[in-house]
Amino acid sequence: MRNSGAVLILSFIAKLISQAAGVSAPGKPRLTSCRSPEKETFTCWWEPGDDGGLPTTYALYYHLENSETIYECPDYRTAGDNSCFFNKNDTSLWVNYNITVVATNALGKNISDPVEVDVAYIVQPNTPENVTAVVVDEDQGPFVRVSWEKPRTADTRSGWITLQYQLRVKQKKDKEWEEYDAGMQKYYNVFSLHPDKEFMVQVRCKPDHGFWSEWTQTTYVKMPDYIPRERSLWIMITIFSVFIVLILTWTLNVKRNSVKLCLLPPVPGPKIKGFDKQLLKSGKSEEVFNSLVIQGFPPTIDYDDLLVEYLEVYDNEEQELVLDSKDLSEDCMKSKSPSDCDSGRGSCDSRTLLLEKCMVGREGSRSDQHQYSQHGETSWASTESSECQGLEPGSPEFSDGRVKTWPVVFSSPQPHHHYQVEAVKPVYHSVPEILNHSSPHAMPANYQNLQHQDIPQQEGRFGKPACRHSQSYTHGLDTPAPGVSPSRSLEYVEVQRINPENMLLLRPLSDQNREPEGSDYAGEDYSKVKELTSNNILLLQRDTSYQCADGYSQAGQCTTQQPPHPCKPVIYQSHSGMPQEGMRVMGNGYVDTTVLMPSY
Amino acid sequence: SENQRLFTNAVIRVQRLHQLAAKMINDFEDSLLPEERRQLSKIFPLSFCNSDYIEAPTGKDETQKSSMLKLLRISFRLIESWEYPSQTLSGTVSNSLIVGNPNQLTEKLADLKMGINVLIKGSLDGQPNIDDNDSLPLPFEDFYLTMGENNLRESFRLLACFKKDMHKVETYLRVANCRRSLDSNCTL
Numbered sequence: 006m007r008n009s010g011a012v013l014i015l016s017f018i019a020k021l022i023s024q025a026a027g028v029s030a031p032g033k034p035r036l037t038s039c040r041s042p043e044k045e046t047f048t049c050w051w052e053p054g055d056d057g058g059l060p061t062t063y064a065l066y067y068h069l070e071n072s073e074t075i076y077e078c079p080d081y082r083t084a085g086d087n088s089c090f091f092n093k094n095d096t097s098l099w100v101n102y103n104i105t106v107v108a109t110n111a112l113g114k115n116i117s118d119p120v121e122v123d124v125a126y127i128v129q130p131n132t133p134e135n136v137t138a139v140v141v142d143e144d145q146g147p148f149v150r151v152s153w154e155k156p157r158t159a160d161t162r163s164g165w166i167t168l169q170y171q172l173r174v175k176q177k178k179d180k181e182w183e184e185y186d187a188g189m190q191k192y193y194n195v196f197s198l199h200p201d202k203e204f205m206v207q208v209r210c211k212p213d214h215g216f217w218s219e220w221t222q223t224t225y226v227k228m229p230d231y232i233p234r235e236r237s238l239w240i241m242i243t244i245f246s247v248f249i250v251l252i253l254t255w256t257l258n259v260k261r262n263s264v265k266l267c268l269l270p271p272v273p274g275p276k277i278k279g280f281d282k283q284l285l286k287s288g289k290s291e292e293v294f295n296s297l298v299i300q301g302f303p304p305t306i307d308y309d310d311l312l313v314e315y316l317e318v319y320d321n322e323e324q325e326l327v328l329d330s331k332d333l334s335e336d337c338m339k340s341k342s343p344s345d346c347d348s349g350r351g352s353c354d355s356r357t358l359l360l361e362k363c364m365v366g367r368e369g370s371r372s373d374q375h376q377y378s379q380h381g382e383t384s385w386a387s388t389e390s391s392e393c394q395g396l397e398p399g400s401p402e403f404s405d406g407r408v409k410t411w412p413v414v415f416s417s418p419q420p421h422h423h424y425q426v427e428a429v430k431p432v433y434h435s436v437p438e439i440l441n442h443s444s445p446h447a448m449p450a451n452y453q454n455l456q457h458q459d460i461p462q463q464e465g466r467f468g469k470p471a472c473r474h475s476q477s478y479t480h481g482l483d484t485p486a487p488g489v490s491p492s493r494s495l496e497y498v499e500v501q502r503i504n505p506e507n508m509l510l511l512r513p514l515s516d517q518n519r520e521p522e523g524s525d526y527a528g529e530d531y532s533k534v535k536e537l538t539s540n541n542i543l544l545l546q547r548d549t550s551y552q553c554a555d556g557y558s559q560a561g562q563c564t565t566q567q568p569p570h571p572c573k574p575v576i577y578q579s580h581s582g583m584p585q586e587g588m589r590v591m592g593n594g595y596v597d598t599t600v601l602m603p604s605y
Numbered sequence: 606s607e608n609q610r611l612f613t614n615a616v617i618r619v620q621r622l623h624q625l626a627a628k629m630i631n632d633f634e635d636s637l638l639p640e641e642r643r644q645l646s647k648i649f650p651l652s653f654c655n656s657d658y659i660e661a662p663t664g665k666d667e668t669q670k671s672s673m674l675k676l677l678r679i680s681f682r683l684i685e686s687w688e689y690p691s692q693t694l695s696g697t698v699s700n701s702l703i704v705g706n707p708n709q710l711t712e713k714l715a716d717l718k719m720g721i722n723v724l725i726k727g728s729l730d731g732q733p734n735i736d737d738n739d740s741l742p743l744p745f746e747d748f749y750l751t752m753g754e755n756n757l758r759e760s761f762r763l764l765a766c767f768k769k770d771m772h773k774v775e776t777y778l779r780v781a782n783c784r785r786s787l788d789s790n791c792t793l
Contacts, residue, residue, distance in 0.1 A: 045665050071657065097663040099769050125772055164783030165665050214627060214772065
């Protein structure tokens with residue numbers, strides 16, 4: 006008892022001393038792996054633990070699964086340090102080995118964890134040998150043929166072990182390897198390698214059920230510099246393009262004419278008749294030239310006929326219209342001449358207006374001046390600026406030889422104020438034009454207007470859009486004013502000239518005669534242009550020679566009208582393009598004065 | 606020749622069986638829970654197999670020293686020993702492995718056994734089959750079924766033994782095949 010106690014105390018002290026000295030029993034070793042290269046022998050390696058500061062020895066012990074007999078490792082040397090080599094005699098397949106490693110030093114020992122091993126399943130062959138890579142030059146292009154040999158130790162010949170191979174290729178600069186499986190054969194052809202580059206090749210192998218071997222040492226191979234000749238592809242491309250060209254050529258040939266038409270459009274022949282060669286040959290120059298002449302061109306104009314037939318002035322104050330129905334009817338008939346110079350204007354054409362007015366006027370009540378005035382309003386006599394340019398001489402539309410301008414209908418007891426104006430050019434329709442020439446627009450100062458408020462109605466009534474007349478609207482009413490002889494209808498005035506005083510001189514133009522009709526026709530009636538206001542308004546002066554017709558509500562019409570204010574500005578020149586306040590600007594700069602017209 | 610073709614055929618069949626066995630045990634191990642895995646590792650020896658009693662070469666030298674007939678006979682017995690237990694085998698693995706016919710494994714084994722029988726007869730060349738040492742009835746009928754209630758352990762053992770035996774047969778047949786014909790793949 007004392008001995009055991011002493012031993013215990015001694016060992017305890019020894020431990021303390023050893024700990025103080027820094028030495029201890031060895032650490033636990035660990036078996037890292039066991040491998041068999043050919044399924045006949047195998048080797049196990051272990052990792053030593055801490056040696057505890059003292060020299061430590063290691064021993065490997067094993068026993069087979071179905072026996073308790075423990076054997077020690079037969080060979081510690083062959084496989085190197087910390088290894089145990091089992092030779093053929095000691096190796097049994099399909100048997101589990103239970104292997105442990107024991108580390109021993111002066112202070113103690115330590116046993117590793119046991120490891121179960123079945124040799125048949127730990128086969129890892131050696132690397133393949135004699136790897137060669139050769140460039141083979143073929144018609145399709147050069148490729149590399151890699152060949153190798155089996156690892157020496159593996160016995161594939163007897164069928165004891167079957168190996169399959171794998172190789173990998175890459176350029177030096179590449180990161181990734183290109184892997185190829187070669188199966189059980191010992192060569193492989195690598196295609197599609199880049200020309201003039203150096204490649205690295207490696208091979209490895211694996212048994213049916215086991216581990217891959219290590220990769221062999223790198224074998225280098227250099228591809229020659231060649232041009233990849235994908236001949237077949239080029240041949241196909243060539244044939245295809247030839248085929249396409251043939252088809253195109255044939256198609257062009259077939260469609261020769263239409264192609265020609267497309268590329269070289271035919272030059273239009275001369276529309277002008279030109280010289281007749283036959284006549285030229287005959288030498289009769291007169292005939293040659295005569296043949297050039299188109300009959301009826303330019304249309305001869307009877308100026309007298311073309312001008313405004315009459316200008317009917319509508320008195321400002323009364324807003325009544327004098328209408329000579331008879332003349333009106335005649336005029337209406339005449340005014341059923343061909344359409345206006347431009348179709349768009351047809352609705353605003355005063356002639357048309359007049360026409361309709363004629364119709365309506367006859368139908369409507371005559372007693373109601375107001376009504377008539379309504380009608381009359383629709384007959385805008387407008388001095389249009391540019392709308393009727395087409396009515397220039399030579400316009401084929403006026404086949405009847407008469408060009409009717411907008412009838413300007415005046416309502417006045419002296420119904421007609423005729424103005425004559427120095428016609429700058431044939432005026433037939435061109436009251437507008439003349440007005441263009443002369444900036445002042447001649448319109449009777451006492452021109453009224455229009456019952457602006459009625460205008461839209463009438464427009465609607467006659468189905469006209471907003472008139473694009475800019476300038477002056479004189480409105481004529483064609484209903485015969487009471488007291489006025491019914492024969493007095495709308496009369497047209499010809500603007501004959503503009504005298505230096507900026508007066509638009511108009512003269513009446515009636516078909517039948519130029520003679521004044523009726524007693525109330527006071528010969529030539531003129532309205533002088535009083536002045537041109539700053540607003541480009543032409544103020545017309547009313548002559549005192551007018552006969553005042555009874556029944557007209559125009560109070561001051563017999564008197565000379567001086568100032569602007571009884572004369573309402575009738576004409577607005579739209580050239581300036583500045584619409585007055587309250588004026589309704591219609592279309593392209595034309596001004597509808599209707600809005601502005603105050604109610605009298 | 607016909608015999609050669611049969612041999613090659615047999616080798617291919619047993620190779621497939623071996624691969625199937627390896628896959629089965631791998632799947633089984635993958636499906637184990639960690640604690641089950643720990644449990645398994647503590648149990649050893651893991652594979653007391655039924656076929657342990659069948660004398661078979663365990664090394665290359667021994668195998669090469671054995672005659673072809675012996676190898677064929679051993680293979681036959683090994684395959685035969687698994688015919689019955691293979692039905693239990695099918696139950697241990699997941700259905701994904703053996704799709705369709707659950708008796709697929711048993712049928713394969715039966716076919717292979719028949720093939721090996723043919724090879725044996727061919728190899729005998731008319732001689733009577735006198736080697737009866739191994740023809741004793743094998744007490745394998747209930748071997749695996751009486752090994753206890755531990756399903757995990759038994760399942761694993763079953764699978765491991767199956768895989769091992771298949772590997773054995775494959776090895777023997779290959780060696781036998783290579784021995785009899787010099788121009789087969791063995792010379793590669």
